[in-house]
Amino acid sequence: NDKRESYLIGFSQAMTTDNWRKEMNKSMLVETSMHPDLKLEVKDAKNDVQRQIEQIDEFISKGVDVLIVSPIQSVPITPVIEKAMDSGIPTIIIDRKIEGRNFTAYIGANSTEIGRNAAKYIISHAQDSTKVIEITGLQGSSPAYDRSAGFRQTLDSIASIKISHTINGDWEKASIKKTLNKLLLSGLTPDYIFAHNDRMALGAWEVAKSKNLQDRIKIIGVDGLFGPSGGIQLVKDKVLDATVLYPSGGAEAIKLASLLLQGKNVNKNNILNTVIIDSVNVDIMQNQFNKMNEQQNDIEQQQRVIEEQVATYKSQRNLVKMMIGL
Ligand code: FRU
Numbered sequence: 001n002d003k004r005e006s007y008l009i010g011f012s013q014a015m016t017t018d019n020w021r022k023e024m025n026k027s028m029l030v031e032t033s034m035h036p037d038l039k040l041e042v043k044d045a046k047n048d049v050q051r052q053i054e055q056i057d058e059f060i061s062k063g064v065d066v067l068i069v070s071p072i073q074s075v076p077i078t079p080v081i082e083k084a085m086d087s088g089i090p091t092i093i094i095d096r097k098i099e100g101r102n103f104t105a106y107i108g109a110n111s112t113e114i115g116r117n118a119a120k121y122i123i124s125h126a127q128d129s130t131k132v133i134e135i136t137g138l139q140g141s142s143p144a145y146d147r148s149a150g151f152r153q154t155l156d157s158i159a160s161i162k163i164s165h166t167i168n169g170d171w172e173k174a175s176i177k178k179t180l181n182k183l184l185l186s187g188l189t190p191d192y193i194f195a196h197n198d199r200m201a202l203g204a205w206e207v208a209k210s211k212n213l214q215d216r217i218k219i220i221g222v223d224g225l226f227g228p229s230g231g232i233q234l235v236k237d238k239v240l241d242a243t244v245l246y247p248s249g250g251a252e253a254i255k256l257a258s259l260l261l262q263g264k265n266v267n268k269n270n271i272l273n274t275v276i277i278d279s280v281n282v283d284i285m286q287n288q289f290n291k292m293n294e295q296q297n298d299i300e301q302q303q304r305v306i307e308e309q310v311a312t313y314k315s316q317r318n319l320v321k322m323m324i325g326l
Pocket of ligand 1: 018020021095096137141143171196197198199222223246
């Protein structure tokens with residue numbers, strides 16, 4: 001590998017409407033700014049599978065040095081990833097998975113473990129005879145499948161806990177409100193709702209509140225995002241009983257890309273840690289994230305100062321060149 005001055009990373013992002021994905025993009029950009037030899041181009045598929053395939057194709061034609069993809073769904077995105085690999089582009093899959101193993105590296109938390117964590121939380125808190133509703137993410141996207149599998153396997157052996165209903169959502173809260181509303185109106189009051197992410201969990205709480213059931217139904221979400229409307233705040237506000245942390249892995253993906261470009265070997269599976277966040281540890285988690293956020297702001301501030309210095313230096317140098325007639 002001859003070292004080049006600059007490398008282009010192409011990132012195909014599933015969508016950017018929600019804060020979790022905004023955080024992923026931001027952490028990628030911040031990490032990229034720490035590697036002077038890296039440039040990052042982000043294409044937003046806007047939750048449209050066909051568009052995502054086209055955008056990945058554009059990255060292939062352009063000959064990006066590393067491709068990063070967060071697939072909307074597994075099956076339809078797999079062939080174009082294989083095409084990228086066949087044309088020699090190292091490809092990192094982040095968050096949602098594809099089919100098979102034809103990619104360079106995967107990074108993300110273990111969603112089966114996330115489902116298991118949610119189930120264990122219910123097991124350790126539940127009284128006798130517990131009714132649960134599960135609200136799933138988009139069918140065909142791997143975290144929905146994995147979270148459900150882990151959740152069900154763990155609850156399977158517990159006779160006193162029953163998943164009475166499953167609502168198929170699409171990761172956004174609008175997708176689940178009608179069905180949940182009907183279920184609650186029919187007289188069913190579950191003890192727990194496990195929603196595959198915090199946005200749908202918040203939607204579930206809104207429906208429960210409209211029936212004045214918010215104190216009877218305990219709701220568990222996933223993501224545990226930091227910030228004003230994130231899952232951590234929702235646990236603090238007692239809207240959610242708990243959430244399971246699902247880190248975006250944006251910074252780590254760029255680090256992996258950088259290692260690949262240096263010709264280093266990387267692990268095929270890079271699994272990020274997850275943890276349950278409830279009233280016991282929510283303050284600790286919030287403090288941790290506060291500190292990290294301050295540090296990140298410091299870094300961004302520093303980057304801006306450096307950029308300004310570089311710009312001033314360049315213009316001074318041009319001035320000197322002009323004066324001495326170069
Ligand atoms: C963000 C999101 C998260 C969820 C993840 C699963 O778009 O819906 O809330 O954890 O995608 O891939």
